[in-house]
Amino acid sequence: MSALHEIYGWREFSHMTKRLYYDQPGLLKFESVVEETGTGSGGSPQEARPALILRESAFYPTSGGQIHDMGWVTVGGERVRVAEVVDAEDGRVVHYLEGPTKSAIAPGTPVRGEIDAERRRDHMQQHTGQHVLSAAFIELYQMTTVSFHMGDDYCSIDLSTPAITAAQVVGAEKRANEIVFENRPVTIRYVRRDEAEKLGLRKLPPAERDELRLIEVADFDLSACGGTHVNATGEIGAILLRKTEKTRQGTRVEFVCGGRAVASARRDYSTLTEAASLFSAKPVDVPEIIRKTFDVLKILHREKDEALEQLAGAMANADLAGLSGDRKIAVRVFSDHDVAFAKLFAQKAVRAGVGIIALVASTMIPPGVVFAQTPGATADMGALLREALAAVGGRGGGSRDFAQGGLPAGCDAEKLLREAATKIG
Numbered sequence: 494m495s496a497l498h499e500i501y502g503w504r505e506f507s508h509m510t511k512r513l514y515y516d517q518p519g520l521l522k523f524e525s526v527v528e529e530t531g532t533g534s535g536g537s538p539q540e541a542r543p544a545l546i547l548r549e550s551a552f553y554p555t556s557g558g559q560i561h562d563m564g565w566v567t568v569g570g571e572r573v574r575v576a577e578v579v580d581a582e583d584g585r586v587v588h589y590l591e592g593p594t595k596s597a598i599a600p601g602t603p604v605r606g607e608i609d610a611e612r613r614r615d616h617m618q619q620h621t622g623q624h625v626l627s628a629a630f631i632e633l634y635q636m637t638t639v640s641f642h643m644g645d646d647y648c649s650i651d652l653s654t655p656a657i658t659a660a661q662v663v664g665a666e667k668r669a670n671e672i673v674f675e676n677r678p679v680t681i682r683y684v685r686r687d688e689a690e691k692l693g694l695r696k697l698p699p700a701e702r703d704e705l706r707l708i709e710v711a712d713f714d715l716s717a718c719g720g721t722h723v724n725a726t727g728e729i730g731a732i733l734l735r736k737t738e739k740t741r742q743g744t745r746v747e748f749v750c751g752g753r754a755v756a757s758a759r760r761d762y763s764t765l766t767e768a769a770s771l772f773s774a775k776p777v778d779v780p781e782i783i784r785k786t787f788d789v790l791k792i793l794h795r796e797k798d799e800a801l802e803q804l805a806g807a808m809a810n811a812d813l814a815g816l817s818g819d820r821k822i823a824v825r826v827f828s829d830h831d832v833a834f835a836k837l838f839a840q841k842a843v844r845a846g847v848g849i850i851a852l853v854a855s856t857m858i859p860p861g862v863v864f865a866q867t868p869g870a871t872a873d874m875g876a877l878l879r880e881a882l883a884a885v886g887g888r889g890g891g892s893r894d895f896a897q898g899g900l901p902a903g904c905d906a907e908k909l910l911r912e913a914a915t916k917i918g
């Protein structure tokens with residue numbers, strides 16, 4: 494109910510908090526009286542915080558996509574931070590204080606309220622920017638906005654369209670900024686529902702309200718809304734569209750307005766400049782340089798693989814040349830090559846002739862072992878490896894001709910291979 498309340502702009506009943514921001518969205522200081530006090534959890538159930546309900550308030554409570562104001566109340570001689578403002582189901586506005594007041598506050602105590610101006614301005618920029626952006630998407634592409642989200646860093650709207658092109662994003666952004674540059678007036682008015690139906694609102698609320706609060710961007714957008722808005726579109730500042738993504742219902746478009754647009758452009762520029770300086774290049778050349786770097790990396794990887802294969806082959810041949818007898822058993826522990834290289838070495842060795850067995854290990858992290866024989870030879874590499882590893886607590890296995898496994902840290906690989914070699918009949 495409270496969300497609908499704000500989106501569709503109810504006028505309050507007498508027992509509700511009088512919302513000063515409805516008619517004076519620029520009001521940042523106000524005088525009022527405490528109607529009720531209490532404690533509540535507000536948005537964070539783990540901590541109970543003192544709460545005040547005032548006769549009237551300029552504090553905007555979270556609703557209709559817009560997040561709440563913060564600020565201060567001066568009550569009973571103390572100035573206390575207002576940490577969160579919530580729209581109660583019954584239309585009262587609840588002000589949660591950052592901490593308890595030193596003395597108890599009785600109903601009837603006068604209160605001075607003060608809105609955090611910077612935060613409020615940011616919210617007005619984002620929210621009015623959203624109205625302009627949503628209207629631009631309708632005007633250009635007939636894409637309607639089904640929801641609006643305002644976060645601490647960025648905002649988003651969900652459009653009822655299965656897809657959006659990059660050109661449409663740029664087009665809507667351009668049109669929205671034109672409306673900003675024209676500095677069109679943004680006005681508030683109240684109409685009866687039957688009048689509203691004839692006015693062609695961007696979105697008509699459900700038929701349960703008699704009176705609607707309308708926000709009008711002159712000759713561009715008219716919608717029912719309870720939020721706080723700037724007086725003219727120029728105050729929105731730049732509207733910058735960011736990421737788009739598919740959602741279950743349609744397409745989400747992230748955007749930032751005003752101060753947030755400047756901050757995010759600054760952040761992007763710093764990131765890009767840092768990336769460019771790593772290449773001693775201009776920011777505009779970064780994508781092309783990264784593309785070329787990937788191409789070079791691909792070639793280097795291929796060349797490295799080829800070189801390692803040649804090295805493994807040459808080392809295997811050299812080891813085999815030093816062995817004599819019918820059955821050649823090459824035993825080799827690598828401390829400066831990984832287990833993938835050990836495997837390469839073993840494969841090269843067993844393919845170099847007939848009846849060759851290679852017992853190879855790498856002590857690089859993670860340490861591993863490879864047993865291989867020329868295909869069809871008479872030993873059983875799988876059984877030999879399992880037996881050798883069982884003695885040291887390693888794991889592995891394989892077939893008659895090829896087996897591999899992992900060695901526990903600190904295992905004497907040289908000894909393990911030598912012992913395995915003596916077991917070959």
Ligand SMILES: [Zn+2]
Pocket residue numbers: 620624717718719720
């Ligand atoms: Zn709105």
